[in-house]
Amino acid sequence: MPQRILVTGGTGQLGRVLVDQLVAAGQRVRVLSRRGRTGGGAEWTTGDLRTGRGLDVAVAGADVIVHCATDFRREAEVMRRLVEAARWGRQAPHVVYVSIAGVDRVPLGYYRAKLAAEEVLAGSGLPYTILRATQFHALVRSLLAAAARLPVVPVPRWRFQPVDVRDVAARLAELAAGPPRGRVADLGGPEVRSAADLVRALLAASGRDKRVVRVWWPGRLYRSYAEGGNLAPGHADGVVTFERYLAERGNVAAMRYR
Numbered sequence: 001m002p003q004r005i006l007v008t009g010g011t012g013q014l015g016r017v018l019v020d021q022l023v024a025a026g027q028r029v030r031v032l033s034r035r036g037r038t039g040g041g042a043e044w045t046t047g048d049l050r051t052g053r054g055l056d057v058a059v060a061g062a063d064v065i066v067h068c069a070t071d072f073r074r075e076a077e078v079m080r081r082l083v084e085a086a087r088w089g090r091q092a093p094h095v096v097y098v099s100i101a102g103v104d105r106v107p108l109g110y111y112r113a114k115l116a117a118e119e120v121l122a123g124s125g126l127p128y129t130i131l132r133a134t135q136f137h138a139l140v141r142s143l144l145a146a147a148a149r150l151p152v153v154p155v156p157r158w159r160f161q162p163v164d165v166r167d168v169a170a171r172l173a174e175l176a177a178g179p180p181r182g183r184v185a186d187l188g189g190p191e192v193r194s195a196a197d198l199v200r201a202l203l204a205a206s207g208r209d210k211r212v213v214r215v216w217w218p219g220r221l222y223r224s225y226a227e228g229g230n231l232a233p234g235h236a237d238g239v240v241t242f243e244r245y246l247a248e249r250g251n252v253a254a255m256r257y258r
Contacts, residue, residue, distance in 0.1 A: 009069030
């Protein structure tokens with residue numbers, strides 16, 4: 001029998017793809033949104049994770065909650081509100097949370113917030129699964145695109161392992177359909193690439209040819225990326241490459257982050 005799966009962040013770049021995949025798989029999908037919506041084969045419910053408004057209705061009857069919503073400043077607080085609402089229900093839903101590879105290695109404020117949210121979930125008493133994924137293609141592209149506008153393109157001596165949201169959504173859908181597993185293996189993109197290599201691919205996709213210069217900056221954050229703290233090379237399970245992602249989106253130079 002299909003499960004009733006609540007997706008938070010179902011209108012975001014990952015959540016939209018996940019909802020489509022779950023609906024296509026025949027699951028009963030409910031999407032939490034701050035604004036009323038309809039369509040897409042899903043049930044829509046209105047609520048706000050920041051205030052808790054509407055969460056009791058959203059989680060009611062859910063077998064699984066896939067938490068894709070994110071809040072750069074209140075990640076742990078939002079998780080706390082969600083698990084509190086889930087605990088008040090008649091059943092203890094399986095909570096699946098998507099986090100970021102390296103949240104315990106990279107000294108970035110947002111990463112610390114994601115790690116704190118993981119700890120809230122792990123200590124909630126609810127059955128849970130945590131999946132950490134490497135950076136999405138769109139994020140890596142947006143980080144490099146700003147530098148690519150300069151006459152000479154400076155890039156840090158970092159490596160990335162960009163992963164496609166479709167690959168992450170497919171893994172989340174698989175985890176949502178299965179039993180709680182705690183923290184599972186990270187999900188990385190198919191290739192570990194230097195920032196210089198990736199920016200050259202970005203330039204080539206938009207028909208530009210510029211000099212790329214690798215640069216070094218001091219500090220713990222730079223060093224953590226230079227040492228590969230953001231990578232999951234042992235779990236290069238994604239399928240969609242960076243070049244394929246760029247090719248599918250046509251005019252890269254005119255493309256907005258999405």
